[in-house]
Amino acid sequence: FLMELHVSLACAVPNGKYVEYIPQLDELTGRKMVIKNGHALAPSEPGLGIDWDFDAIRARGIAEFSVTVTERRD
Numbered sequence: 001f002l003m004e005l006h007v008s009l010a011c012a013v014p015n016g017k018y019v020e021y022i023p024q025l026d027e028l029t030g031r032k033m034v035i036k037n038g039h040a041l042a043p044s045e046p047g048l049g050i051d052w053d054f055d056a057i058r059a060r061g062i063a064e065f066s067v068t069v070t071e072r073r074d
Contacts, residue, residue, distance in 0.1 A: 005048050005050070006019045006020065007019050007033065007040045007041070007042045007043070008042045008043070008048075010040070011042045019040045021033060021035065021040065027053075027056055028052065028053055028056050028057055028060075029050060029051050029052060029053055030051035030052070030053045031043075031051040054070075
């Protein structure tokens with residue numbers, strides 16, 4: 001599920017070849033995984049590289065199973 005994390009891990013090892021990409025999860029993130037010329041590019045920002053879209057996550061919640069999701073503020 002965390003393709004963005006896997007990109008950085010695959011780039012960190014000399015024999016990293018493949019990264020799974022699940023486009024359906026793009027709807028839950030603000031920034032998409034970058035693929036150029038068939039290669040996934042590792043993010044240059046610090047952290048895991050996942051920019052969660054908390055409004056999109058909340059919109060897909062089921063009321064009886066939902067809890068309040070808050071953004072982390074650094």
